[in-house]
Amino acid sequence: MDLNLAGLLPEALLIDLPEIDAQHEEIFRRIESLKAACFGSGPVSFDDFASLLDYLEYHFASEERIATAVGVDFAGHATVHRDNLHALQKAFAEVRNGARDVHSFLRYAEYWFERHIAVEDRPFAASVKNCRAKSGDGPRPADSG
Numbered sequence: 001m002d003l004n005l006a007g008l009l010p011e012a013l014l015i016d017l018p019e020i021d022a023q024h025e026e027i028f029r030r031i032e033s034l035k036a037a038c039f040g041s042g043p044v045s046f047d048d049f050a051s052l053l054d055y056l057e058y059h060f061a062s063e064e065r066i067a068t069a070v071g072v073d074f075a076g077h078a079t080v081h082r083d084n085l086h087a088l089q090k091a092f093a094e095v096r097n098g099a100r101d102v103h104s105f106l107r108y109a110e111y112w113f114e115r116h117i118a119v120e121d122r123p124f125a126a127s128v129k130n131c132r133a134k135s136g137d138g139p140r141p142a143d144s145g
């Protein structure tokens, strides 16, 4: 099945940090691709779910790197990230042992992810931009995606 997964990130969820917006887009793309695979007729690869979780870990590390570079206090956000990752890993472990089905996991991941952007990353982006404005910095090359 051919899927057009371009431009999945809704405009309302853009946070105006290009590197992070691009990663959010990629996470949406991976979730949509897993949903399509799970509704298809072929076997679902657990490796693709594990790869999504690995990418989330990379994404959280990127946000932490940007925060550190501009001097934004990230302790609270890092704790939230750790808790999020543990919850998603636990849900995936339940998929692996048969206690949860893949659709349930994907509904959970999708709901969590939109909330992550709206509730956690939007204020984070505002803090980053605020710190950059105070120090007279414009957008960094690392944010160019």
Ligand SMILES: [Fe+2]
Pocket: 020, 024, 059, 063, 116, 117, 121
């Ligand atoms: Fe994020």
